[in-house]
Amino acid sequence: MALINIFIEGVSYQVEAGTTVLEAAKACGYDIPTLCAYNHGECSKGSCRVCLVEIQEGRRNDKGEIAYGPQRLVASCVYPITPDMKVIISSPKAVSARRASVELLLSNHSMKCQQCDKNEYCELLYAAKVTGAREDMFKGSMTPVTIDQLTPSIVRDTSKCVLCGRCVERCKNAHGKGVLGFEKRGFNTIVAPAENRSFANSPCILCGQCVSVCPTGALMEKSEIALVDKAMAEGKYVVVQTAPAVRAALGEEFGMKVGTACTGKMVAALRRLGFKKVFDTNYAADLTIMEEATELLGRIKNGGQLPMITSCSPGWINYAEINYGDLLGHLSSCKSPHEMFGAILKSYYAEANGIDPKDMFVVSIMPCTAKKGEKEREQLQKDGIKDVDAVLTTRELAKLIKRSGINFNKLPDEEFDNDVVGDYTGAGVIFGVTGGVMEAALRTAYYVLTGKEHEGVKFEAVRGFDGIKEAMVEVNGTEIWVAVAHGMKNAKVLLDDIRAGKSKYAFIEIMGCPGGCIAGGGQPYIKPQFLPNEDADIVDTFKAKRAAALYSEDERQTLRQSHNNPQIKALYEKFLGEPNSHKAHELLHTTYAAREAFRD
């Protein structure tokens, strides 16, 4: 890239041509506050007007002398730099313009900050702080408010929306087509699914990617902390399980560097929060692999529907049911790991420990908002007893820990409970990153087909963050093609091929969120202004850093294949019989049903 010379606050800098004033200033060490610009132009509509700076553009004559035009305010997030441009960030005019922009936003904003779940991570509050904006500077009418809390996963509260458009763009990128858009015009504009519907009656897949990028509390997960409090107060036997991706990100909430695994402290915290047992969902991930690999091999042997597609991600399941009702036969009938765990806890474990399943309350800590919706599915409860009773996101767990006064960073490292159930292998750990389920399944499928372990354990081709990855595994002279997609935009490509009858794959892993669970909609926010000790490129690198935390936990495990998990072996011997047995089907498998995008 060609470099050009610009002046920021009178100092000359060489910056990359073709960037915006905002990005150029960032490269030179200036953070101009902004609410709409996000992630290198993933969203930048110039809509919030918070990033105003003054500029003067210069023109050189034949002698090389620069003649400057007028000094004027521009939105730095969309204004491109030009050679010899002067950028003035701290002039009185620029400072007061930015402050006025924030004050205008505040004038149409719900001021209930203390009741707002985004409080600690509110970018509007941050912008108000750095610009010195005051509330109540502009009094007038307010845009009519919609609060949608009909889904179990996401709450939309337009009284806190600043119309930045980040969620609209992220939804398009993650979901493929997008569920959110701007509606109406002028002062009545809102961001909503068509017709200002609830997410519940829209094609929303509840992935929560919109929540991850929303600068304010306009989009939030629906908290279930109160459900857990109630169960504890009622004296239920409350057990908790944590998904692999949670340990790779929870520490961020307590100031740890992105990519720090904090498994031991997380377990210690959960014990101190009063959970009777603290289990690792990885145990059930191993169980999922046994069931799923067996199902796949059965389909290959008996001429079943191929490719088979994974069913761990509830966002993906929602997408499939809404958009690909004709392909549901391709989905593995396996429940997702935490639901399997719930079912085993309320049967096998309860029996072994003499507990009435009705008195049990299973809490899942998940990196996911869609899991909240998943646990409500009729197919995942039996005789009114749900497999899982409450789902907390990684962020909610952090809130719970902070509320209880636990000093997380000072906790000792403790081990997960291991009591009839709970043991896990490295294969389960990597479920949390795109390609992980595939890799874990391949390790076991390879063993079942050949009778020996795959050399080197790893399947590198399915790792990494390319939108679509594919690999060929040669088993006993037969080529088996597999593919991995994350984010529905990528998945759609593979699904349309299946629909057209030209898919060459036997097995496909699909995850709802781009990057997989480590970047799920329930994970700690990656907002650079709140992570001052991270590198400037943290929005680009956080997925790889969190993934590395999981891969290294896999490496540390002695047992790295699900079929080698001793407790899983015992579970089959004592309780289930064999993978895909009648009992296994009753407890560990589920069904799907097509539904309309817009329901009345």
Added chain:
Amino acid sequence: MAHLQESAVAKINEICDRYVEEKTPLMMILSAIQEEYGYIPLEVQEIVSERTGISVAEIYGVVTFYSFFSLQPKGKYVVGVCLGTACYVKGAQQIIDKFSELLGIAPGGTTEDGLFTLDALRCIGACGIAPAVTINGKVYPKLKVSDVPGIVEEYRKMEA
């Protein structure tokens, strides 16, 4: 969701097909549908979304942004009262109020018999003949409030 008749689905698909070569076909498709049916309900937007790859949310946003598009069926006669600056200072507000009173509907509404829709328009570019009203494209120049009852009566008679 209510479902559309096959003939309507075919027609909407045909309209979408007309603009496949266009880089940004949405406005043209929506204009053609508005012209053909007088409104663009959600079921129709879903078909347009399927054909263009543009999300329903975005299409709905465009439909609700431009007052030319309508989500509800319009009446047989669409009375458009210009409330642009020139018309407004020449008394357009009194004119639209009179239409409102005689038709028994607020601006944006449609009479129960499906005969009239009353629309408030921003400048229609006829400032020289302000205040101006259009009814299904026919322009009524320099209107006075006292002209309004006669106009309404004229259309009602045509339908009697």
